[in-house]
Amino acid sequence: RKEVEQDPGPFNVPEGATVAFNCTYSNSASQSFFWYRQDCRKEPKLLMSVYSSGNEDGRFTAQLNRASQYISLLIRDSKLSDSATYLCVVRPAGDYKLSFGAGTTVTVRA
Amino acid sequence: GAVVSQHPSRVICKSGTSVKIECRSLDFQATTMFWYRQFPKQSLMLMATSNEGSKATYEQGVEKDKFLINHASLTLSTLTVTSAHPEDSSFYICSASTSGGSYEQYFGPGTRLTVT
Numbered sequence: 001r002k003e004v005e006q007d008p009g010p011f012n013v014p015e016g017a018t019v020a021f022n023c024t025y026s027n028s029a030s031q032s033f034f035w036y037r038q039d040c041r042k043e044p045k046l047l048m049s050v051y052s053s054g055n056e057d058g059r060f061t062a063q064l065n066r067a068s069q070y071i072s073l074l075i076r077d078s079k080l081s082d083s084a085t086y087l088c089v090v091r092p093a094g095d096y097k098l099s100f101g102a103g104t105t106v107t108v109r110a
Numbered sequence: 111g112a113v114v115s116q117h118p119s120r121v122i123c124k125s126g127t128s129v130k131i132e133c134r135s136l137d138f139q140a141t142t143m144f145w146y147r148q149f150p151k152q153s154l155m156l157m158a159t160s161n162e163g164s165k166a167t168y169e170q171g172v173e174k175d176k177f178l179i180n181h182a183s184l185t186l187s188t189l190t191v192t193s194a195h196p197e198d199s200s201f202y203i204c205s206a207s208t209s210g211g212s213y214e215q216y217f218g219p220g221t222r223l224t225v226t
Contacts, residue, residue: 002153004153008151032213041201041220041222042219042220043203043217043218043219043220044154044203044217045217087153087154091213095213096142096144096159096207096213096215097156097159098154098156098215100153100154100155101153102151102152102153103151103153
């Protein structure tokens, strides 16, 4: 079983729509959680950390459910520039190592 | 701050040759550097972790004699793919961390290797 699993999508949505997707992780010792964004043929870039109580950053909202071991990302009022692959990333406590999901592709159309 | 560069950004080489990829932290000292590989539509897979001045720690299934890692200074790590084959064609990404327990990794822009 993969450490981090994501629905690959693609999610094709019109501008202005809301899109949400989840990822699940297998290691219950995971302590830190992140969403990264990766554009085609580029390096991943940190979008936001995910906190236990859930957190927002502008149009992006992340939630963490430790009991069910899943993380979600919701994008409101989608922009064309939100088109990318979103990577779910987890890290165990006291460890540098990051475990990446394969990504969820979002395409926002005009 | 926290900029990481990689060179080259793209390389095409013939089967059997060796290719060296450089990863540099430009404005901070990187005590730990990581090398990842990403095949199309797959996740980043950690290949190895290196600390300055010591031998790299390779992940299971990664051949240390094929992927030579040198972390000779606090700002430079190199990955050499020896005797490259077409199946080594991939996107290689490095990242760097500072000491201090924050564990944050700063990613380089990646190197696309194509072996013909």
